[in-house]
Amino acid sequence: MIELRNLTVCYRKHPAIHHISGCFAAGSHTAIVGPNGAGKTTLLKAMVGLLPATGDIEIHGEAGYLPQLTELDRQFPLTVAELALAGNWRTAGNWARIQPQAREQAHEALERVGLEDFATRSLATLSGGQLQRARFARLIVQNAPVVLLDEPFNSVDSRTLDILLAVLDEWHGAGKTLVTVVHDLALARSRFPSALLLAREVIAWGACSEVLCSENLARAQAAIHGHDEDEWCERP
Amino acid sequence: MTLNELLLSPLTDFAFMRRALAGCVALSAGCAPIGVLLVLRRMSLMGDALSHAVLPGAAVGFILGGFALPWLAGGGVVAGLLVALLAGLASRFTDLSEDANFAGFYLVALALGVLLVSKWGSNVDLIHLLFGSVLAVDDISLQLVAAISSLTLVWLALNYRGLVLECVDPGYLQAGGKRGTRYHLGFVALTVLNLVAGFQAMGTLMAVGLMMLPAAASRLWADTLPGMILSAWITGLVASLVGLMLSYHLSLPSGPAIVLSAGLVYLLSLIIAPHGWHGRWRARRHKEN
Numbered sequence: 001m002i003e004l005r006n007l008t009v010c011y012r013k014h015p016a017i018h019h020i021s022g023c024f025a026a027g028s029h030t031a032i033v034g035p036n037g038a039g040k041t042t043l044l045k046a047m048v049g050l051l052p053a054t055g056d057i058e059i060h061g062e063a064g065y066l067p068q069l070t071e072l073d074r075q076f077p078l079t080v081a082e083l084a085l086a087g088n089w090r091t092a093g094n095w096a097r098i099q100p101q102a103r104e105q106a107h108e109a110l111e112r113v114g115l116e117d118f119a120t121r122s123l124a125t126l127s128g129g130q131l132q133r134a135r136f137a138r139l140i141v142q143n144a145p146v147v148l149l150d151e152p153f154n155s156v157d158s159r160t161l162d163i164l165l166a167v168l169d170e171w172h173g174a175g176k177t178l179v180t181v182v183h184d185l186a187l188a189r190s191r192f193p194s195a196l197l198l199a200r201e202v203i204a205w206g207a208c209s210e211v212l213c214s215e216n217l218a219r220a221q222a223a224i225h226g227h228d229e230d231e232w233c234e235r236p
Numbered sequence: 237m238t239l240n241e242l243l244l245s246p247l248t249d250f251a252f253m254r255r256a257l258a259g260c261v262a263l264s265a266g267c268a269p270i271g272v273l274l275v276l277r278r279m280s281l282m283g284d285a286l287s288h289a290v291l292p293g294a295a296v297g298f299i300l301g302g303f304a305l306p307w308l309a310g311g312g313v314v315a316g317l318l319v320a321l322l323a324g325l326a327s328r329f330t331d332l333s334e335d336a337n338f339a340g341f342y343l344v345a346l347a348l349g350v351l352l353v354s355k356w357g358s359n360v361d362l363i364h365l366l367f368g369s370v371l372a373v374d375d376i377s378l379q380l381v382a383a384i385s386s387l388t389l390v391w392l393a394l395n396y397r398g399l400v401l402e403c404v405d406p407g408y409l410q411a412g413g414k415r416g417t418r419y420h421l422g423f424v425a426l427t428v429l430n431l432v433a434g435f436q437a438m439g440t441l442m443a444v445g446l447m448m449l450p451a452a453a454s455r456l457w458a459d460t461l462p463g464m465i466l467s468a469w470i471t472g473l474v475a476s477l478v479g480l481m482l483s484y485h486l487s488l489p490s491g492p493a494i495v496l497s498a499g500l501v502y503l504l505s506l507i508i509a510p511h512g513w514h515g516r517w518r519a520r521r522h523k524e525n
Contacts, residue, residue: 072404
């Protein structure tokens with residue numbers, strides 16, 4: 001479960017998101033949607049402690065985090081198996097010996113995302129979709145009860161999309177709390193039970209079918225386009 | 237000239253040559269992994285900036301204690317860390333990027349260092365600080381270089397996994413904790429220490445050469461991080477030996493001779509290494525056929 005209370009994040013004194021309060025229930029599967037500049041990535045980064053924020057964030061359990069693909073240095077000389085094994089980082093840390101079970105877990109995770117034949121390949125030789133699958137393998141190895149994914153479906157082909165969605169369904173079935181930034185509204189409607197519509201503030205939050213109605217989407221667009229960066233809201 | 241006269245006699249006959257080679261071996265051991273990580277983190281020019289940044293500290297140390305090692309090394313470490321800290325703070329609290337701030341602060345530091353030595357020393361002193369003399373390395377300097385190299389290797393061994401993760405995917409590492417900063421600061425501090433170790437032998441201007449040139453060449457030869465570090469270390473050793481022998485037989489200044497030897501390996505690597513021009517050319521031909 002993730003609880004947010006009056007969460008506000010500012011860039012250079014301008015609010016990127018403000019006064020976000022609410023709860024991602026344990027075992028929920030939520031899509032965060034909103035126009036460009038709505039603060040979706042900012043919200044995720046604040047939740048995992050990458051951005052300074054005011055207000056309270058409470059995450060019950062370890063959080064696995066998938067940053068945007070562009071944040072990964074794919075030129076670094078690392079193999080696919082080593083990247084998957086990095087999911088063991090919080091258990092092994094810097095000094096503990098990598099157990100054979102952990103290597104087995106990494107191998108199984110690569111099999112799950114269809115990359116078992118790519119284990120010894122370097123990251124630089126992978127396509128964007130293959131790289132995204134390798135990063136999902138790392139999250140499978142990490143096996144955290146809360147998973148936050150920032151635009152995991154950007155620039156992936158249909159086969160990769162099917163694999164990634166199947167992994168999400170498995171995690172949802174296993175009771176993990178999933179929060180995913182999604183741009184494709186049709187995908188959000190068809191595969192996510194819950195949604196949070198964001199436009200620097202919460203426009204709507206609840207069942208996906210109710211949140212993603214045309215009225216709310218229009219309100220989100222209007223809130224972004226009508227936003228004056230020099231204005232600060234009056235809410236406490 | 238026999239092989240013995242070419243390579244062994246200078247080492248067996250002269251203690252300063254043995255000490256110089258030992259210094260270069262130790263220096264390469266520390267500088268190789270630091271240089272490789274600087275290249276992989278796209279911070280190559282930061283290494284150059286930091287090598288210049290130690291000069292005002294070394295200059296103050298020189299004014300206070302002459303060429304006594306504790307004063308020079310201590311001043312260099314303080315100045316290098318101060319420039320790294322100020323550049324980091326300036327990029328955090330202003331709109332200017334970190335590389336621009338490093339450029340700004342190192343230029344100020346370099347000018348300040350040259351001014352201090354020129355005012356209170358002589359041109360000979362300035363040349364010594366800028367270019368060093370590996371052939372004049374004494375036992376205390378050798379111990380300092382060995383200690384810094386040992387510290388570097390131990391710290392990297394203890395923090396290897398986290399450091400790699402911080403390079404590849406910093407957001408993933410830092411999610412849930414803020415340990416990424418620890419790795420970055422530790423790495424910058426080690427970079428400064430190795431540059432200070434280097435300037436004892438090579439001078440502030442040449443110290444970065446033995447760090448960056450073998451590292452840049454290694455990227456063209458190896459596909460893995462351990463392979464790159466090993467390749468950079470071997471390149472550093474070969475360049476040191478060749479440079480020292482050139483210096484001895486041709487009466488050349490030792491620091492530039494070593495750095496130029498490393499530069500020759502780098503230039504050859506650009507052409508013949510698997511990831512250099514020839515490797516790409518072969519891959520393109522393979523695709524066309």
